[in-house]
Amino acid sequence: MRDSIYTIPVSEVFEPMDGCPICRLRDTLEKRCVEYIMGAAMMEPDIREETNKAGFCSFHFQKMLHSRNRLSIALMLESHLDYIKKDIFGQKQRVDVKQGIFRKGDSRLDQTKNxxxxxxxxxxxxxxLSRMVDTTLNLWEKEESFRELYAKQPVLCLEHYTLLADRAQAKMSRKSLPGFMEATTSLTTKYLDQLKEDVSSFCRLYDYRNAGKGEPEESVVTSVERAIWYLTSRNPSQDDNASTN
Ligand SMILES: [Zn+2]
Ligand SMILES: [Zn+2]
Known part of the structure; x- marks a missing residue:
């Protein structure tokens, strides 16, 4: 089953206790997906059909550029461009002469927009991710040991706090929801409180009154990058380091 590459045990996500567990899960899924499509799956007609239609965002094109040789990406691009050429621009296009725009529904503009x-x-x-989040909510409701493991996580970034809280509001029982929300909010706010302090300390480094007071702490030096990560779920240097990930 090719979907099995996207199945990761919950223990692998929550037991390492290193940063945001959902960021780590996302990174693992991303790495496996890119490796899969750049490897043998690239030549499989149904995968090719899906990549031809969906295309890729700039971030994931960057990941692909860094991950393997250029031939893999060139073959994928060749097929994708050919699809755009033939299936989108190669079809006869009905034009609404009155308004000078394409008719709705069958227009190539709709296709390129999508x-x-x-x-x-x-x-x-x-x-x-949404399947894994559902598994997480389920486990949290059923198992005391998982609730303890969940509460010990070092941080949830803002994006993944939002993902978990949003899914919980839609899926969780009324009985479990308040406890889950409290635990989840605490994971993101305890980090936020310290982060805000660290960024403030970073700003104070530029105050002349603090000149010559010695080396700042590591947590202060890294606070700007960590704040960007906390807000976006992406490390600002991740793009540059893609080849070493
Ligand atoms: Zn995250
Ligand atoms: Zn993408």
Whole structure:
């Protein structure tokens, strides 16, 4: 089953206790998806059909550029461009002469609009993440030991706090929801409180009154990058380091 590459045990997500567990899960899913489509799956007609239609976002094109040789990405691009050429621009287009615009529904504009909004990797990650989040909510409701493990997580970034809280509001029982929300909010706010302090300390480094007071702490030096990560779920240097991930 090719979907099995997107199945990751919950223990692998929550037991390492290193940063945001959902960021780590997302990174693993992303790595597996990119490796899969750049490897043998690239030549499989049904995968090719999906990548031709969905295309990729700029971030995941970057990941692909860094991950393997250029031939893999060139073959995928060749097929994707050919699809755009033949299936979108190669079809006869009905034009509404009165308004000078394409008719709704069958226009190539609709097709290009859709394509610019989709990414094969983003779509797969989103699908796999929502399945994992449902498993997480289920476990939290059923198992005391998992509730303890969940509460010990070092942080939830803002994006993944939002993902978990939003899914919980839609899926969780009224009985479990308040406790889950409290635990989840606490994971993101305890980090936020310290982060805000660290960024303030970073700003104070530039105050002349603090000149010559010695080396700042590591947590202060890294606070700007960590704040950007906390707000976006992406490390600002991640793009540059893609080849070493
Ligand atoms: Zn995260
Ligand atoms: Zn993407």
């Amino acid at each position: 394509m610019t909004k989709t990414c094969y990797v983003c779509d797969k990650i989103q699908w796999a």
